[in-house]
Amino acid sequence: MNVNQSAPPVPPFGQPQPVYPGYHQSSYGGQPGSTAAPTPYGAYNGPVPGYQQTPPPGMSRAPPSSGAPPASTAQAPGGQAAHGQFGQGDVQNGPSSTVQMQRLPGSQPFGSAPLVPVVSQPAVLQPYGPPPTSAQVTAQLAGMHISGAVAPVPPTSGLGYGPPTSLASASGSFPNSGLYGSYPQGQAPPLGQAQGHPGAQPPQRSVPPQASSFTPSASGGPRMPSMTGPLLPGQSFGGPPVSQPNHISSPPPQALTPGTQMSGPPGPPPPMHSSQQPGYQLQQNGSFGPVRGPQPNYGSPYPGTATFGSQPGPPQPLPPKRLDPDAIPSPIQVIEDDRNNRGSEPFITGVRGQVPPLVTTNFLVKDQGNASPRYIRCTSYNIPCTSDMAKQAQVPLAAVIKPLARLPPEEASPYVVDHGESGPLRCNRCKAYMCPFMQFIEGGRRFQCCFCSCINDVPPQYFQHLDHTGKRVDAYDRPELSLGSYEFLATVDYCKNNKFPSPPAFIFMIDVSYNAIRSGLVRLLCEELKSLLDFLPREGGAEESAIRVGFVTYNKVLHFYNVKSSLAQPQMMVVSDVGDMFVPLLDGFLVNVNESRAVITSLLDQIPEMFADTRETETVFAPVIQAGMEALKAAECAGKLFLFHTSLPIAEAPGKLKNRDDRKLINTDKEKTLFQPQTGVYQTLAKECVAQGCCVDLFLFPNQYVDVATLSVVPQLTGGSVYKYACFQVENDQERFLSDLRRDVQKVVGFDAVMRVRTSTGIRAVDFFGAFYMSNTTDVELAGLDGDKTVTVEFKHDDRLNEESGALLQCALLYTSCAGQRRLRIHNLALNCCTQLADLYRNCETDTLINYMAKFAYRGVLNSPVKTVRDTLITQCAQILACYRKNCASPSSAGQLILPECMKLLPVYLNCVLKSDVLQPGAEVTTDDRAYVRQLVTSMDVAETNVFFYPRLLPLTKSPIENTTEPPAVRASEERLSNGDIYLLENGLNLFLWVGASVQQGVVQSLFGVSSFSQITSGLSVLPVLDNLLSKKVRGLIDGLRAQRSRYMKLIVVKQEDKLEMLFKHFLVEDKSLSGGASYVDFLCHMHKEIRQLLS
């Protein structure tokens, strides 16, 4: 579709295309696009205006002064001195081994160990800078061996979406996933041994370095040949191999330093470590070697020691060692640190290249010239100057853009700028819109484009004088000269057919076949619509919504309804020729709700009755969408179809589908076909919908396979949403469905939209992910775009970037508002550019990287075997980390795993992506569920992917009842669960309440209103409303979690040891999964091996 067709005089997106032959999608980090014709590079004069001037009125604090980008080099500001590069005598410190050994009471026999192989540095916060870079997570994982993680992992069900209708009974069977295909089943990768690196002892350190050797910790099974990894010099095997759950056994002569870790359990604030603390060990990074001095207890394995590690290692018999989960980077700790360090002050966007707080941190944003991170987040805020550097690092350069993001009430929506008939001011050459980075020259008569350097005349009506700094004196009176985000009212040139649009329409299209009637869906829906229609989106202070509505019901045929206000009763018109769909009425089909209220109410009352006795089980699908789209076309407006559909459309009609669900294809080369649509009909239809600005939201209520992969094609390509309620029953699912429906109908949507991302000369947008359609390589076409949807854009170099001028992004979204107003929303973001790889690595955002990588992988499964996709992800991650190791970390033992501070969670998060249902399905994950999740993730923002891949696990009974704040989360692992407590787990789609078997009776009574654990109903989805503190607190917390998410999360109560627990354990993502997904510890070791291979 081309919204701006008919060659409007000012083609909004009609800029000359850079010459490039398509974009490369071959693989991660592949070749950047071919070099475009070199445009003379001109300096754009940077973000100076944004932060060198007096703040606009109302600004409570001055922006930081300009100057070098924060933390761009090793000569970081004073506060960072302690975190310099390795080899410069810097120290790393961490919590003591004492602290580290405090484990949650867990069910596992070997719940803790004193070995702390991972060292990282606490982030030191700079007010406006990225976290310090030199802090590194290091771990020696060299010749260590993981004994197979063989403890019978309780079978977990991969089911996760939809009611737990059946559960895996595959107890003990571990599908060979292919991830570690070369390992004997049940064995962890032959890898990595954790090895702390020795460091200088603090003067008063009281704990001697006694824990210097690994000793096998329990009775061991035979070591498999494939488990023998390379040994470090000086290593040998000193004891029997170990076979223990999640344990890493190692040869004794390992140089180890106890207590040299820092990412342990939440402890004291990071920067406060002092050498006086017995457990903290200062460490000199440059001084360690693979083998350390005299090692007490060398070679004294303690096989069979079953209970070691539970005491805080006084300096006597050395306990056996293994890779301690507390010692590897913890998502919980990173999230907590960021909250503590960055949650209290607003994030002010005046400085170029600032890394924003994490998505998990609650913070306010003040726009001082760059778009809020709520609109745009980047994988890195410092981009390599050259494509060679970018290729070397393999860090994807991408932005996750949410153009219509909803803002908290404290933050103002973008101002709307009206330039009257002349429309928004743009660069003549590249068509970029006026923004704070445009440079006015010649006394204000001209401006130089910050994207392409073209010199443009300032139109007389826009002329303004410059002050002595060269800035326009009206800069702060104009949003487009001082803010990162704003809107322009579009002129008629930006409208289809050079005509201002009509207000959009909503069409409700209801399946009335047997299943829909029998489940109670139709009655429930019709009842709800009667009141919901009063809440259609409206603009500003408008009294009523401008949106018109229409109604269709269908099974094998379609029924249109005339609900014109002048009628006494609605009239039905049946169209049975579904092969050639047409709309039988124009007048009276789309109506104003208030005008036609009586007729509409009458219709909604009658529909359930009319079809109450239906025997019709067959449905059509494509003709329904076709009908809705034709109706909008006839009414000459954009709009949205709400489809409520129950079954595989097998009735004779275009888009008829057959059941092709074949789980035998999993792990074969044909697996990709499960994700592909089975017919091209829907793509063609989607294209027509996009041209009409017809967005499709699909609510599915399947009792069996409905081919989500095919049915979701149109919603996906039109910017719509898909909701799925498997085995829908009114009594169980109505709250979830109605909540989703209300939110979906009420949310603000932009219609008939086109998005374009412009960049400074040197990089350009080459790839796009999300729910939209593209008919060329630059314009993202969205029939609809709501405030929850993101578009992820990847950039590649086509020329050199300049360190001084940085790089600019401008996202322009042209759309029709819900009142029918044509607008342009502009978001600008300035990034830094670097010539040192270290600057790239210290300005990355792992959550955004994961968002991009997941979307890349989830698209990849359409074309490649899933195993190939997984391998690609692992390889890229290893390349990213190996490049850092090689170029940014100072020389150290090859056996050491060194992670950049900003990316220390990359392995754990990536592992979660790898073992997600799309890339590694468990036995109970249906083909439809995989397709459903695949398309959901495609539009997720960074906060959503973060919690989706690494769920939040909240202990409810640890803190005092009176404490009403949200309890601090714990890591998603079974060993963090204590059977005397209750936990909530959520991932944005699912919500579990796990009850330990030994929970106090009083707690059970307060929360469930029954007298004992055994009386709690497993699978309960509603907590009783009881008048006590605990009940109120937990219910309040659940409501709070639901309010944060874009979809309603249905609660499932899971009792410890109950069969439903398998479902729950699927979400304990740090553990090994039944589907073959590695535990975090194992994956970290595997990743380390990959990195070492790349480095050798």
Ligand SMILES: [Zn+2]
């Ligand atoms: Zn330009």
